[in-house]
Amino acid sequence: DAGITQSPRHKVTETGTPVTLRCHQTENHRYMYWYRQDPGHGLRLIHYSYGVKDTDKGEVSDGYSVSRSKTEDFLLTLESATSSQTSVYFCAISEHRVGQDLRQPQHFGDGTRLSIL
Amino acid sequence: AQSVTQLGSHVSVSEGALVLLRCNYSSSVPPYLFWYVQYPNQGLQLLLKYTSAATLVKGINGFEAEFKKSETSFHLTKPSAHMSDAAEYFCAVSSYNQGGKLIFGQGTELSVKP
Secondary structure, X not given: OOOEEEEOOEEEEOOOOOEEEEEEEOXXXXXXXXXXXXXXXXXXXXXXXXXXXXXXXXXXXXXXXXXXXXXXXXXXXXXXXXXXXXXXXXXXXXXXXXXXXXXXXXXXXXXXXXXXX | OOEEEEEOOEEEEEOOOOEEEEEEEEOOOOOOEEEEEEOOOOOEEEXXXXXXXXXXXXXXXXXXXXXXXXXXXXXXXXXXXXXXXXXXXXXXXXXXXXXXXXEEOOOEEEEEEO
């Protein structure tokens, strides 16, 4: 199994509070992704990173920010959590050796279940 | 634009019966396709991938999928279902945008009856 650790695994917080989720990998993969999973929607991309300090938006990025100061860590921050951000969040990594190699699969962490009351 | 459609949000089979989970894709460029499985409270695990080398792809746990360009399909099959196959299954296509993100279908929950 790919070495991906997400923390925390579960979190309950209140509307308006900041929340940071962490993804840590031991595979030295260049690409890292944050997805959210909601019933009826499958998984949708929030943000991704293609290297240290190199990040970009996904399709549902509003209300989220990310940072990647080291190859192994990718942080997702909800600056002011809202109830609509209650979801299960997954981190994924992918080894694109040269540029963007779409043949490489993504490997997923076990997820963070976030509830915002 | 690329998209994936999984037909049937719930599929129920008897143990030992054929498993068929349907996936159709839409892509204006050659697609790279994946099937993932998700067990309760776990992440997604790669079952198999199609990257244009062979149209019939074999994966883990006895699953396989056939890429049919004429039908824009990538259906997942297993000859004989086992109780441990009960899970949610996702079909996905690699996007040419946004870092090669995966575009997922809505998922199919497979139940296996004894």
